Amino acid sequence: MNAETSTIYRDELAHIVFVRKGRNIALKNTPANWELIGKGRSAYVFKIIGEQRAIKVFYPPFEHLAMEEARNYEKVAGISFFPRLYEAGEGYLVMDFISGKTFFDCLAEGVAITKDHVAQVDKALELARRAGLNPSDIHLHNLLLTETGTVRLIDIARFSQKKQCTQWQDLKRGYERHYGQRYFPKRVPKWLMMIVAYFYQLRKRLNGKQ
Numbered sequence: 001m002n003a004e005t006s007t008i009y010r011d012e013l014a015h016i017v018f019v020r021k022g023r024n025i026a027l028k029n030t031p032a033n034w035e036l037i038g039k040g041r042s043a044y045v046f047k048i049i050g051e052q053r054a055i056k057v058f059y060p061p062f063e064h065l066a067m068e069e070a071r072n073y074e075k076v077a078g079i080s081f082f083p084r085l086y087e088a089g090e091g092y093l094v095m096d097f098i099s100g101k102t103f104f105d106c107l108a109e110g111v112a113i114t115k116d117h118v119a120q121v122d123k124a125l126e127l128a129r130r131a132g133l134n135p136s137d138i139h140l141h142n143l144l145l146t147e148t149g150t151v152r153l154i155d156i157a158r159f160s161q162k163k164q165c166t167q168w169q170d171l172k173r174g175y176e177r178h179y180g181q182r183y184f185p186k187r188v189p190k191w192l193m194m195i196v197a198y199f200y201q202l203r204k205r206l207n208g209k210q
């Protein structure tokens with residue numbers, strides 16, 4: 001493993017407190033020189049101020065995913081579509097901070113997602129497969145577009161699962177059919193994307209049970 005075993009972020013990590021609020025896990029405090037930049041279904045992510053590094057801190061019960069994701073990042077090390085991993089420890093990862101927007105924010109703000117961007121995702125997934133991974137959980141929040149038009153993939157903890165995931169194929173089909181059509185809005189409201197994602201997940205779960 002390239003990642004170091006001790007961390008210079010030990011004090012900050014010790015100060016992080018998560019509190020359960022119903023079904024949500026809230027963050028109680030952000031360390032002084034960290035800036036909160038994102039939250040997903042398993043972690044809060046911060047930018048370390050003054051550095052081009054991001055730290056992903058997994059909240060309970062997902063701490064174990066840190067090591068899984070670290071192992072996957074090691075497999076794609078050197079592939080430019082993925083951030084470089086600097087450090088992995090109990091419940092956290094330190095990686096490149098990617099300056100850009102998620103595809104979700106691009107759609108919400110009317111930033112064009114081009115065929116080339118889609119092709120870049122395909123290429124990244126192909127390279128990940130060649131590195132022995134099984135890409136899954138590819139959705140709009142896990143795809144980033146940088147200011148120079150390059151695509152980066154993050155959140156690859158689930159790239160080592162056995163199940164086949166069709167999420168990217170489904171997303172791409174939706175893009176090919178609807179994006180750029182006259183009726184497709186310039187900016188897609190976030191609530192609408194959230195509803196579509198909710199029903200997509202619900203349908204997948206119901207189909208899985210059949």
Ligand SMILES: Nc1ncnc2c1ncn2[C@@H]1O[C@H](COP(=O)(O)OP(=O)(O)O)[C@@H](O)[C@H]1O
Nearest residue numbers: 038039040041042043045054096097098141155
């Ligand atoms: N390396 C990074 N650079 C910039 N933003 C990031 C980075 N990693 C995560 N983010 C932001 O934080 C959000 C949550 O991170 P993610 O790794 O997807 O967490 P989760 O596993 O909980 O879904 C992302 O959708 C993205 O907006």
Ligand SMILES: [Mg+2]
Nearest residue numbers: 040141142155
């Ligand atoms: Mg995510």
